[in-house]
Amino acid sequence: MKLAIIGNTASGKSSLFYALVDGHFSKAHGYFSQIGTFVSKDMGVFELGHLIGAKKITPAQYEVGDFDGFGRLWKEKKTGEILQELITYDTLIQVVNAFSTEDAESDFEEINMNLIFSDLQFVERRIPKLEKKVQAKSAQERELDILKRIHEVLLEEKPISSLHLTEDEKKVIAGYPFLTIKPRIVLKNINEDANVDINEKAYKNYPLISAPLNIEKELAEISDENERKELLDAYGLKESILVKLEHTILKELGFIIFYTVGEKETRAWLLEKxxxxxxxxxxxxxxxxxxxxxxxxxxxxxxxxxxxxxxxxxxxxxxxxxxxxxxxxxxxxxxxxxx
Ligand SMILES: Nc1nc2c(ncn2[C@@H]2O[C@H](COP(=O)(O)OP(=O)(O)OP(=O)(O)O)[C@@H](O)[C@H]2O)c(=O)[nH]1
Ligand SMILES: [Mg+2]
CATH class of the missing domain: 3.10.20.30 (Beta-grasp domain)
Known part of the structure; x- marks a missing residue:
């Protein structure tokens, strides 16, 4: 499963990336500055493995990309190329700067509009072609209808996910490189001195998690449990947000974890619910x-x-x-x- 971290310049994307990958990463080419591996925080596999004395314990893993395409390169209009890379990811985690700006909303919207614009450009190129095909009876009218509905919501500056498409309709357009239909989680990067508002669970219909990402990054660097606790306490935090983030990812994507338990290897697997x-x-x-x-x-x-x-x-x-x-x-x- 692939997770793309997106967001505005200096919103805290790399801070989240380092917290997630905990040292397992390498530099990347293209529009991802680095890619790495997030090892699942689900402790079940370790408990099971230790219980039976497994020689090898393999937790579930996610591939993570620290995406860098929405700054200068986007402005240079390399949107087609950028899209091709981003489209291979299953979930978008959008980091929003709420630590050094009063206006988190415009930080969110700037990237949101990039995504909407990318989808809009695509349907606007696609619809005339499809109209010709429908006339020539080499494409189905149904597909055209769906694209026209999609066009309308995008013109209203809303994501495709706000359109209630049936599973069948989603299948018809499954091959298209739409970004605003992808599961998205908003990660509000708050100041370490600010209080986390635990009642705030959604941001514009996207699941929301708030955390000071610079502290998350530091937490990932500390292996000593007491030191970790001290750092959490110093900022009035209960736990790292990574466990919650993983739950949210699984929920949004509709995935579960199952285990195979053996002495040679005990392993956790990701599976579509x-x-x-x-x-x-x-x-x-x-x-x-x-x-x-x-x-x-x-x-x-x-x-x-x-x-x-x-x-x-x-x-x-x-x-x-x-x-x-x-x-x-x-x-x-x-x-x-x-x-
Ligand atoms: N005070 C404070 N500073 C933060 C927080 N998160 C990130 N920063 C700082 O903001 C700067 C940018 O953070 P990065 O994680 O590098 O952000 P980025 O989105 O990867 O930035 P670019 O890749 O340059 O676009 C760094 O100097 C961080 O130390 C935070 O929660 N609080
Ligand atoms: Mg960065």
Whole structure:
């Protein structure tokens, strides 16, 4: 899963990037100044792995890009090129400067308008072409109708996500490089002396998280638990926002985490919510999916209670499921297969 950090110049993008990747990064080319890996903050996989004495523990991971395209390069009108890079990302995390400016709204809007403008440019080029195709009966009128509705909301300076498209309609336009339809999370970068307003949960319909990102960056650099605590206390903060941010990302994207628990390796996997255990098997290995017989499922809490697959089985905490079972967040899964 790929996360792009976007935002205005000096809004705190790189501060968030460093907090997320915790040293796992490299310089990038093009419109990302650097790319790195965010290792999931979900501790379940470590608890399970330690419980059974796993040799290797592999948490879920996200790819993170520190995007730099909305400044000078955007003004040089390299929008097409920039778009091609940004479009490969699943979620946009928009950092908004609320620490050195009174006007966080215009900081948000400047980037928001870049995204809207990019989509607008695209539909305006696409609609006349599609009209010709519809006339020649080589394209469907339905697609054209959807694009016209999209055009209207963009002209009102609203994101495509504000248009309530059905799942079917979304499929029709899935191949288009729209940015304002992507899940977006707003990260308000507040001053470290300001109080976090915990009641404020959304910003213009986007899920909102507020934090002083310079402190988040510092927290990532400290490994000593007591020192971390001191720093948090000094600024009246409860915890780093990274756990909450990951939850929000999973919720917005509609993803869950499931585990495979083995002595050789205990691992956490990201999966689209609503997926069957057969689809989950495919993530693990195509052979396991091909030879799928049944799935042994134990929920995380039950596994922790029982301590092992065997004990969970004898306590009747394990249930056997067929291909159609819908995997739940934090299920421990063992696939019986034969090839
Ligand atoms: N006081 C304060 N300063 C901050 C905060 N977050 C970032 N800064 C400072 O603001 C400056 C810009 O932060 P960066 O994280 O580099 O921002 P950026 O968006 O990556 O900047 P560019 O890549 O140059 O566009 C740095 O000097 C930071 O130390 C904050 O929460 N509070
Ligand atoms: Mg930067």
């Amino acid at each position: 609503g997926s069957t255990v057969y689809e989950a098997a495919g993530k693990i290995h195509s052979d396991i999916q091909r030879g799928f017989i049944r799935a042994e499922v134990i929920h995380y809490e039950d596994f922790i209670k029982a301590g092992s697959h065997k004990e969970a089985k004898s306590l009747h905490l394990m249930h056997l499921e067929g291909k159609d079972y819908i995997v739940q967040h934090r299920d421990v899964i063992n696939i019986r297969f034969s090839i």
